[in-house]
Amino acid sequence: MLTERQLLILKVIIDEFIKSANPVGSRAIAKKDQINYSAATIRNEMADLEEMGYLEKTHTSSGRIPSEKGYRYYVDHIIAPTIKRSEINILNKILENGYFEVEQVVQKAAEVLSRLTNYTSIILGPAIYEAKLKQIQILPLSQHTAVSILVTDTGHVEHRSFSIPFDIKPSDLEKMVNILNDRLYGVPLIYLHEKLHHEVVHLLRKYVNDFEKAYAYLDMMFFQEQPVKVYVGGKSNILLQPEFRDVNKLHSFYTMMEDENEVIKLFQRHEEGIQVRIGKENKADVIKDFSLITATYHTGGDQTGTIALLGPTRMEYRKVISLLNAFSFEMTEALYLWYKGD
């Protein structure tokens, strides 16, 4: 257990290091107003804090830097109670100018978050599987091509273009689409395949000739797995951080960020509310000296998405946490209003 004084010193060191990115020495701390002890006393305390694992040295006679354990303690016990909602209106003001769609809200939020923090923001769109089917449509383009369009009650639109195999009759496709619209309206996308398979198949078989081929085809058009959408803002902000001057680290980072699937993997097992992953607490090796702070947001349709900020372990945790808190609140609100039609 830490004493009051150790706690204070740990806080000052981390605050200072977050600002400067340089190891913090005892003299610098002693000079602070909040501190009324001599450098020597601080040194003793720092030695203790290091022994306990909250601080580290870069070499024998250097100042101290926070360890991951130190950051963890800082986040859990020092700044946690200080979360404010003072920024509560930041996003709202920006959204006032008429951003309507879910995707636009999300994209704009990513942009703003990264601009406000100088970190990289990542937003996962709401998982569309909870959304309910509004309409399915097949529109012929030419004799052998068509475009399929699927619309959900949340305004989400999926579409694909296809060539139509010679052995499928357009009229059959049409019939099938009619049946599907009739029977699958209002079904959450996540159950679409199941419902189709169990309750609708027999209808299709009944009304449509050469059922097998057309069915397989339909399945391909509408029910292919669609990944969650990812919005990233401020990728270049990483370059501003002094700890990432090493081009090798940068390369693996940027390579990862180019692959949407890899980015999504960063969020495995994310839970409700705010979550802080410091350094090696992140599963992915590429970001083992980054910190990832995530928060969830909700749409009116009971879907949830994730907003996150990615930066060096030396992150402005206090600011980022309160900001994410505010944003998740505001996004939830904005999307709820939109969904309910105001």
Added chain:
Amino acid sequence: MLTERQLLILKVIIDEFIKSANPVGSRAIAKKDQINYSAATIRNEMADLEEMGYLEKTHTSSGRIPSEKGYRYYVDHIIAPTIKRSEINILNKILENGYFEVEQVVQKAAEVLSRLTNYTSIILGPAIYEAKLKQIQILPLSQHTAVSILVTDTGHVEHRSFSIPFDIKPSDLEKMVNILNDRLYGVPLIYLHEKLHHEVVHLLRKYVNDFEKAYAYLDMMFFQEQPVKVYVGGKSNILLQPEFRDVNKLHSFYTMMEDENEVIKLFQRHEEGIQVRIGKENKADVIKDFSLITATYHTGGDQTGTIALLGPTRMEYRKVISLLNAFSFEMTEALYLWYKGD
């Protein structure tokens, strides 16, 4: 005018520098099989080439590196005739596995291009304005929200979600959409607005109450300028190039790449066929020590798009040019087949 020998030496120097990224000295050249002169002779020729502006020195006693003029000459007179179509099947093989849509073809091509070259690939989707209107649709989601969907004959789908103002009647919207579909079918998107304004407006006014508001609204939904789609692959490849170890250069580069509009600006005034822009020949300052090589491709619908590779001025011009040549050919072919329905 350059002599045979100067030409040969210039070629060897540039080839060598492209490989190694290090200034090339006279001895290194003399050792080459193709060269039957002593280092001293080479030195004299190099001095001449430098005087003429094709070569540069990094300092008084360094080897030579090509100047931008040197690269320009190399591209225009030395390698131009060597373009082959040997890679003609690269993309085809990849597309065989069933990539159907225009967007998928384009995206895949960007990926492959950057992987094959280790440069950054940029592809502009075909300008959709040439595409013709297939269908307009408004689908109500809730009482006060709707989604608009616009489909072209090329399978391109644009959609937006909207809140419906209280003072617009859904029934009016519906009427208007019907009229639009009737009158604007087959019209190229680029003329949509014009045609709407001149030929269709009076119909709308006739049949729809409270015409003004609804019309303004409609205009907003369907006829907002949509930028060309941009696909970028291999952004992280830039980090592999020794000349871009400087983090400051990287920052401006990556910041630019995050902004689609900025990326599109790079392609102002691009013309039919292959085009090479070396260093400061590029208008944009950010890429003034990059080279940008562009080629055009076509879809069956007479639309054209652009594929490009962005790398250091020390680029493998020969390889890149022949590759872009092949890709533009193959993409044109693949898209033509798709459009014509095979």
Added chain:
DNA sequence: TGTTAGCACTCCAGGTCATCGAGTGCTAAT
């Protein structure tokens, strides 16, 4: 007993200096 002043020690950053090697330009010989 907790705090602090003092001091020896460590290590890094930065500057100077000598050296080496790759390269050039010029001159004179072929």
Added chain:
DNA sequence: ATTAGCACTCGATGACCTGGAGTGCTAACA
């Protein structure tokens, strides 16, 4: 016209020094 030879230049590298920031420890002090 070509080339061998030579003096010269410059960057990269490593050895060495110094100053400064920082530590840990000891002993003195309240």
